[in-house]
Amino acid sequence: MGESGRVPVGIVGASGYGGVQLVRLLQDHPNLELVYLGGESSAGKPFSDLYPHLGHRVGLTIEPINPDVIGDRCEVVFLSLPNGLACDMAPLLLEKGCKVLDLSADYRFSNLEVYEAWYGRERTDQSVASTAVYGLPELYRDRIVEAQLVGCPGCYPTASLLGISPLLKQGLVIPETAVIDAKSGTSGGGRQAKTNLLLAEADQSLGAYNVARHRHTPEIEQVCSDLAGHEVLVQFTPHLVPMVRGILATIYATLRDPGLVRDDLITIYQAFYRSSPWVRILPSGTYPQTKWALGTNLCYIGIEVDPRTARVIVMSAIDNLMKGQAGQAIQCLNLMMGWEETLGLPRLSFYP
């Protein structure tokens, strides 16, 4: 506990979008205090060199990454590193007694072979990995409360799983008919300078990518299988949309009972998410706009049934950097600390 009486928190990999979201969110959190920022290429730089607009609020300098130092100084550590690095760092921090929330893919898989197959890196930390909990509170709240290590979900899986879970959990649809057509703003690609993410390229354009092979697929399937009680394969297609933030997942599946109507499903969804303050089921006939979720930790879900085709269409909208990343990590931490799930998180967008 710091002098402020607040829990001291560190962020490793502070220079990217995940890092700056966390820094920003921590400014408003009443129980947390940011005490450490770590980075490699940016070590030694004041954080405000990277993000000048924060200069009057964030005085920290980015430090080299040293697990001992971090462990001494922080009770909680967020790892916001490229895939394949957290699994070297997390075991050391856990040993030092830190709670660890990893924003990469390293601790999302209960079966490390799946990770190895999709991410192409061998893993030798099975025992630590087996203690990790998948950080989607709406599904795994009870386990997150007990966790020391949370593997925070990807942005696409968050939007997709919040949209599809009630259908699978209740057995309302035929799982193998599920098609998830997801669309994301370009900030999902991170702060790395890539040609295809330039405004000049990405603006006024729209396209799919990694069709039939995006790495978020196995993560979605793991949870879907868990919910359905048997192995489920889903069709997942990501698209890049010319906007900064936001994900919309449009989910299609064939109803087992073609007699179900829209309002039945809305009732089922409302019940499913009754204790989930961050999920809003929209009224009949209202579909979500990603803009509604911007800058908040909310997920808006709209539901439609097509009686002609016996399909349900679910639309799930989040801010990819908030509920899809940093906001959800704080939500998990709130649970791990025994606090209100909503503590210190932004609850309403500025519109328009």
Added chain:
Amino acid sequence: MGESGRVPVGIVGASGYGGVQLVRLLQDHPNLELVYLGGESSAGKPFSDLYPHLGHRVGLTIEPINPDVIGDRCEVVFLSLPNGLACDMAPLLLEKGCKVLDLSADYRFSNLEVYEAWYGRERTDQSVASTAVYGLPELYRDRIVEAQLVGCPGCYPTASLLGISPLLKQGLVIPETAVIDAKSGTSGGGRQAKTNLLLAEADQSLGAYNVARHRHTPEIEQVCSDLAGHEVLVQFTPHLVPMVRGILATIYATLRDPGLVRDDLITIYQAFYRSSPWVRILPSGTYPQTKWALGTNLCYIGIEVDPRTARVIVMSAIDNLMKGQAGQAIQCLNLMMGWEETLGLPRLSFYP
């Protein structure tokens, strides 16, 4: 034939985006001469009051809509009016000997009951309507060549049908598994001032609309049924994307033969569109960006197969105002006049 030796052309409903595209395209067409612009609320105004950037090239003033005058002056008339008006005007113009290309929905349906059900207007022009040809040259080239009246397809149906047709025509997929997730720039909503199309609302946002009930659905189904040889229902969902132009249709369907691979399908598509200069099948592993088609009459098609799920995913990209509207209308007219299908149409985007 005008003094210029070119065919005199009129546009009724010139003030909207369809109108201004046609005006623009006609400036570059070697065999056509724009001689008439008609409108209601805009009658009496120089066209350059509406579109000042054209002032140095287009000197015409918008005239009141008088079928007799139009018929006397024009050999060809484009109708770019709201749904339900062309069916009053077209019969008169046809009687005067004009070739008529309608950009609205009025002449897209072989069965007028379908039109009446989806558009809520009774029709009494069965005999004229029965002579109309659906203006998708890649499928109905032979009939367009003979037509006096063409019902030009909607923007979504153009992208969707060019993407799905080879699959249905060749019986490669199970039709009822077809899901079309389509995304459009906001110019598809026309030049009417609607709150949801304001930049302040639509930018940085993304959402589905008219889910399970968009009026382009029956149009897509009519052609799909024609190709499949039996009635086909499709799942069609339109989305509004924060960009000016462009449509991407992402199409999912289950393969009858799960042994088919991507390259098989690319070969089939290339054969299907061998004589279609405006359709480009992309190489293996390349997916279309809508930007590639902007300002052109092209349709770019990318194909993927997911061996895990036995689905084919087809991505079809067009400029919604060109191949999706005005460009395709000129393409049809080229055929009706016995000219090259490509005559006078833009063939390459300016990038980026």
Added chain:
Amino acid sequence: MGESGRVPVGIVGASGYGGVQLVRLLQDHPNLELVYLGGESSAGKPFSDLYPHLGHRVGLTIEPINPDVIGDRCEVVFLSLPNGLACDMAPLLLEKGCKVLDLSADYRFSNLEVYEAWYGRERTDQSVASTAVYGLPELYRDRIVEAQLVGCPGCYPTASLLGISPLLKQGLVIPETAVIDAKSGTSGGGRQAKTNLLLAEADQSLGAYNVARHRHTPEIEQVCSDLAGHEVLVQFTPHLVPMVRGILATIYATLRDPGLVRDDLITIYQAFYRSSPWVRILPSGTYPQTKWALGTNLCYIGIEVDPRTARVIVMSAIDNLMKGQAGQAIQCLNLMMGWEETLGLPRLSFYP
């Protein structure tokens, strides 16, 4: 004082962007409680019909505008109406003992003849108008503290005046050389559906408007004259930029003393705004991005001197709907109530 112990607040003209910003800001303000929303065309509708994303937080229905009812129920009233309506309503509300903050132009002018000349409406409420204070706290904090009626500044004047004031107040520049080239996102045009504000029109484009005759000019000149101690005319040119929010004012003026360097001016600006928590003077060589201010009540100011031309160039960036409108109104109210100027206002943008 409401049951909550918080001050009851009403908003007249709640349906526009000014209204929804206020509604949003009031959700986070610890001392204020929104108890009334008034409108004309929208009366009778739940507010969430206009802004569905707020449905789970704002349960109010828009009521007809009745000054008696408002006065009975509210201690504070924000008027967010088109120009020329507040001056009918404010006197009635003041009589009922309300504090009134007007977001329109009606109470911005100390000389009503200037208002009449630029806004084309006669005024007969001279006595009430003479009690109004111009709601720019950085310049008129002392008077706002005492005011019952505040005329909140326009968005362009806020950015322009915060940028230019230290120069004029200290006599550092030749006033008649001042050129203000201002650029705004399209939300400044409000939620009315106008063709030129459609995404299809405004996106990918940029232009000036109302050159040499924008109505914010006399408002800027009134304050500049006040600061300079004699009448000052400024050159003010607004531009529309393809983005939702944000204003950047680029201000040029010739220095009286060409020996002044950048760091001198930065020091002067820092001193001028020492007690102004919402103004941030950027370090030497850093220029503001409008994005830094989005969703906050901040104004970021960057300063450059061109020794070749002896001009100072000041760049001032705000969120046009926050510091440029609703945020500033709350800032004024905080002062009127004797609270901290920063109370309940967002202090940091979400980036990117």
Added chain:
Amino acid sequence: MGESGRVPVGIVGASGYGGVQLVRLLQDHPNLELVYLGGESSAGKPFSDLYPHLGHRVGLTIEPINPDVIGDRCEVVFLSLPNGLACDMAPLLLEKGCKVLDLSADYRFSNLEVYEAWYGRERTDQSVASTAVYGLPELYRDRIVEAQLVGCPGCYPTASLLGISPLLKQGLVIPETAVIDAKSGTSGGGRQAKTNLLLAEADQSLGAYNVARHRHTPEIEQVCSDLAGHEVLVQFTPHLVPMVRGILATIYATLRDPGLVRDDLITIYQAFYRSSPWVRILPSGTYPQTKWALGTNLCYIGIEVDPRTARVIVMSAIDNLMKGQAGQAIQCLNLMMGWEETLGLPRLSFYP
């Protein structure tokens, strides 16, 4: 002359935006044939690897840069390289008899010391450089006709100089009062992946850069001085705007004769550009939108006078990659070849 009877053309530095614009424009030019594409890091790649949408039209592979090979194969060479490379290459190509059009800054300066001071590279090719003509046809048409080596202007100077030239040439304004506030889409930054040009960073934002020290300043001043007949310093400030293409220069200057009205100036501008088919002077009260110029070689100019301040405000809009770069280069080549200035260049935007 190639087998096609068309003039063989090469492009060195084909992979960037300047290169792809030239490639695109050459597809439509009746007298030119693209026979060579050269690059360094991209050598060996089919051009369609970089720009897949061109795959069906451009079959060329990028070759290593060898002046001998280029000189043998091409009559005309466009150099689209970073600053400081063309001056090594151009002399060799000129010796081989090629006409050379350089898109970089290397041959824009009549006084190489100015170049050396602003670009930080020493030059030893004074004799070749002295033969170069500044490629702004509206001012230097006669000299371009005779030139073998043209230094094509920067994008900002083109917009700025077309806007300000009549004022200076006719002595209508006091030169030292000139302020040029310029705004550009992000494609002006090229196809290099830079963080600040990412859509996630640049969208929804606006800022000035290189204030008081942008390298296009001396280029503007060189021509202004030439027109004014004495040395002129201008205030030039570039801004980055969230759009792909387009530049707007808003130009302010104090009139020598405050009695001049808007229509006087419009008449003077029309006369000045009477023989310039690519400049359009807008009617009284109409101001240009950058969108009007997109995809064309046009410059739209709007003019306003503020009688209150005795200033003229000129707004000049171009497509930064067309009239601001590749289009203008072709325009120059047309003149060098003795062809119509307009030959093969796009004359009308697709709107919206």
